[in-house]
Ligand SMILES: [Zn+2]
């Protein structure tokens with residue numbers, strides 16, 4: 001059995017759940033799945049221009065681990081780009097700094113310190129809010145952001 005992985009620290013959530021190719025019918029079943037730590041490494045190294053050592057400190061992992069995650073992330077991004085596949089940002093061994101929510105009524109995003117049993121939107125008070133932490137980590141399969149069909153034949 002592989003030993004449990006350390007959780008990588010994630011500063012913020014991505015602003016989108018994924019990308020769809022122009023010209024091709026979106027086929028999420030064929031999507032390349034980029035994990036949250038792979039997204040974070042791309043953000044730190046390619047977007048912010050950090051060197052691998054800095055990224056390793058930000059995510060609290062070793063430098064060889066960062067390099068390994070980075071190479072895998074680049075391989076996936078290039079696959080999506082060259083093969084025209086959708087990209088889905090989901091999953092990964094990460095720990096979030098806050099609880100992030102998306103409101104289905106007013107479409108605002110918020111982070112709530114202590115959400116309690118029935119979290120509600122701090123802007124409009126709606127309880128129709130989706131945990132983005134869950135959404136990105138596991139794919140909540142409730143919201144419009146991750147309506148990936150998990151099974152083709154079975155319906156609930
Ligand atoms: Zn709201």
Ligand SMILES: [Zn+2]
Pocket residue numbers: 130134135136139140141142143144145146
């Ligand atoms: Zn979702």
